[in-house]
Amino acid sequence: MADLSVVSRRDCEFIDITQKINELVPQNMKYGICHIFCSHTTAALTINENADPDVKHDLLKKLDCLIPKNESYYQHCEGNSAAHLKSSLFGVSLAVPIRNGKLWLGTWQSVYFCEFDGPRSRRVQVLFQNAEA
Amino acid sequence: MADLSVVSRRDCEFIDITQKINELVPQNMKYGICHIFCSHTTAALTINENADPDVKHDLLKKLDCLIPKNESYYQHCEGNSAAHLKSSLFGVSLAVPIRNGKLWLGTWQSVYFCEFDGPRSRRVQVLFQNAEA
Amino acid sequence: MADLSVVSRRDCEFIDITQKINELVPQNMKYGICHIFCSHTTAALTINENADPDVKHDLLKKLDCLIPKNESYYQHCEGNSAAHLKSSLFGVSLAVPIRNGKLWLGTWQSVYFCEFDGPRSRRVQVLFQNAEA
Numbered sequence: 094m095a096d097l098s099v100v101s102r103r104d105c106e107f108i109d110i111t112q113k114i115n116e117l118v119p120q121n122m123k124y125g126i127c128h129i130f131c132s133h134t135t136a137a138l139t140i141n142e143n144a145d146p147d148v149k150h151d152l153l154k155k156l157d158c159l160i161p162k163n164e165s166y167y168q169h170c171e172g173n174s175a176a177h178l179k180s181s182l183f184g185v186s187l188a189v190p191i192r193n194g195k196l197w198l199g200t201w202q203s204v205y206f207c208e209f210d211g212p213r214s215r216r217v218q219v220l221f222q223n224a225e226a
Numbered sequence: 227m228a229d230l231s232v233v234s235r236r237d238c239e240f241i242d243i244t245q246k247i248n249e250l251v252p253q254n255m256k257y258g259i260c261h262i263f264c265s266h267t268t269a270a271l272t273i274n275e276n277a278d279p280d281v282k283h284d285l286l287k288k289l290d291c292l293i294p295k296n297e298s299y300y301q302h303c304e305g306n307s308a309a310h311l312k313s314s315l316f317g318v319s320l321a322v323p324i325r326n327g328k329l330w331l332g333t334w335q336s337v338y339f340c341e342f343d344g345p346r347s348r349r350v351q352v353l354f355q356n357a358e359a
Numbered sequence: 360m361a362d363l364s365v366v367s368r369r370d371c372e373f374i375d376i377t378q379k380i381n382e383l384v385p386q387n388m389k390y391g392i393c394h395i396f397c398s399h400t401t402a403a404l405t406i407n408e409n410a411d412p413d414v415k416h417d418l419l420k421k422l423d424c425l426i427p428k429n430e431s432y433y434q435h436c437e438g439n440s441a442a443h444l445k446s447s448l449f450g451v452s453l454a455v456p457i458r459n460g461k462l463w464l465g466t467w468q469s470v471y472f473c474e475f476d477g478p479r480s481r482r483v484q485v486l487f488q489n490a491e492a
Contacts, residue, residue: 124360124486126394126486126488139447139450140400140447140451140452141400141443141446141447142400142443145435145436145437147434147435147436147440148400148435148440148443150434150435151430151432151433151434151435151440151443151444152440152443152444152447154430154432154433155426155430155433155440155441155444156444158430159425159426182448183447183448183450184450187452188394188396188452188454189396189452190360190394190396190484190486192360197396197398197484198398199397199398199399199400199482200398201399201400202398202399202400202451222488224360224394224486224487224488225360225487225488
């Protein structure tokens with residue numbers, strides 16, 4: 094069980110944490126599951142494209158258009174209801190298969206911490222379980 | 227493995243089930259994973275803010291604006307296609323880390339059953355697994 | 360651990376993979392967890408209605424209206440940013456309880472592979488873990 098620190102620098106951004114998690118995988122783990130959990134209600138976790146940074150731009154921009162910061166009917170005094178909704182839509186828990194001591198991701202996949210109300214210091218829990226072949 | 231009963235009283239609402247789940251955690255479980263599963267297609271599970279009830283209001287209201295009950299092109303005869311989509315967007319399975327006999331949630335996090343087509347009697351499966359420290 | 364092949368035939372479609380996964384469950388598994396993982400960034404996994412095919416139609420149509428293929432501000436050169444966003448919204452990892460050798464789903468639930476940028480040949484990882492009763 095590891096408690097990972099993530100520091101965001103913008104209001105909304107996707108931060109690639111794949112490498113940090115791979116460094117935590119037990120060396121002798123042939124097959125397993127990695128549970129990743131985000132302890133915040135205005136952030137999330139996702140898996141998406143690792144190659145073209147334009148994908149991150151397009152996702153964040155489209156999300157902002159669908160769920161803008163302000164709506165006339167919002168009542169929450171902190172003004173970050175949009176971030177709370179984005180968190181529930183993307184989700185705060187992920188499970189990724191492990192094979193031969195690293196995350197068994199697809200060619201174009203990375204694991205991202207999704208900041209929706211930054212910049213902030215955040216925490217991510219990472220937990221490994223063995224599985225049968 | 228436990229089969230939890232949840233009774234909703236409105237069309238759409240978020241019901242905090244954190245306490246009910248904490249009561250099910252095996253006393254001797256130091257580190258583990260709690261799997262929570264919603265057996266319905268017009269409901270979901272999420273983790274979000276536990277303090278200000280206005281967050282729940284804002285999430286439900288914004289969801290209804292994005293995905294209203296009626297669209298001219300809906301074909302499903304039961305008239306609850308919006309609830310089915312909300313269910314897929316929020317998701318029906320969650321995994322939460324366990325530490326020292328309770329859910330290891332962030333300060334502001336609670337686990338919610340999300341009713342999108344109530345009121346109804348619903349069921350949630352809860353399952354625990356040990357994990358290494 | 361199994362590596363499932365899924366072939367999509369349309370641009371966007373939901374493909375029921377419940378039966379294929381049930382065939383992989385270890386015969387002697389009384390209680391467990393099935394982890395399902397989609398190795399792609401323009402596809403996803405979800406659990407939803409297995410009876411009326413109109414639900415699938417309504418979900419895909421509404422998703423397309425919310426997240427159309429083209430937006431003036433999209434920068435990603437492949438033109439499939441909408442598919443990437445749908446993938447993150449639906450999610451690529453699922454965990455389903457196992458009881459008595461099969462997925463413990465609700466009456467109306469099936470597991471779907473969600474193609475958002477097809478037609479293509481896709482892969483889904485399936486992994487089982489025992490759990491205590």
